[in-house]
Amino acid sequence: MSNTQEGTAVAVEVKEIKVSEVKALLEQGLDRKEIAAFYGKAVAEMARVVWSDSALKNLKKKSAPSIVLINDEVAEASVVAETSVETAGDVADNATEEVEQANIPASPASDSQWQ
Numbered sequence: 387m388s389n390t391q392e393g394t395a396v397a398v399e400v401k402e403i404k405v406s407e408v409k410a411l412l413e414q415g416l417d418r419k420e421i422a423a424f425y426g427k428a429v430a431e432m433a434r435v436v437w438s439d440s441a442l443k444n445l446k447k448k449s450a451p452s453i454v455l456i457n458d459e460v461a462e463a464s465v466v467a468e469t470s471v472e473t474a475g476d477v478a479d480n481a482t483e484e485v486e487q488a489n490i491p492a493s494p495a496s497d498s499q500w501q
Contacts, residue, residue, distance in 0.1 A: 405441045417447045
């Protein structure tokens with residue numbers, strides 16, 4: 387008598403994970419453990435398959451600050467400082483206007499030198 391067992395095929399669900407989706411989840415602030423839970427996979431399996439990929443290897447979650455410090459003791463001073471700050475474009479425009487205003491028409495004697 388021979389004991390023969392029929393080979394039973396085990397269906398393995400293959401989950402497709404896109405790099406762009408993982409990057410989007412990182413941008414939303416999810417960490418690697420949360421992303422593994424999102425896809426229903428073990429952290430170790432994600433580390434072996436997903437995080438070892440060159441496109442995702444050193445990426446970390448992006449996190450927005452969860453707190454904002456408001457210094458109410460100097461609120462008026464900071465508002466004044468914000469209104470007096472000029473942008474680089476404003477400074478360049480002002481400098482151009484000053485140069486244009488400073489242009490003095492050349493005397494007729496100096497015009498003859500360049501002709």
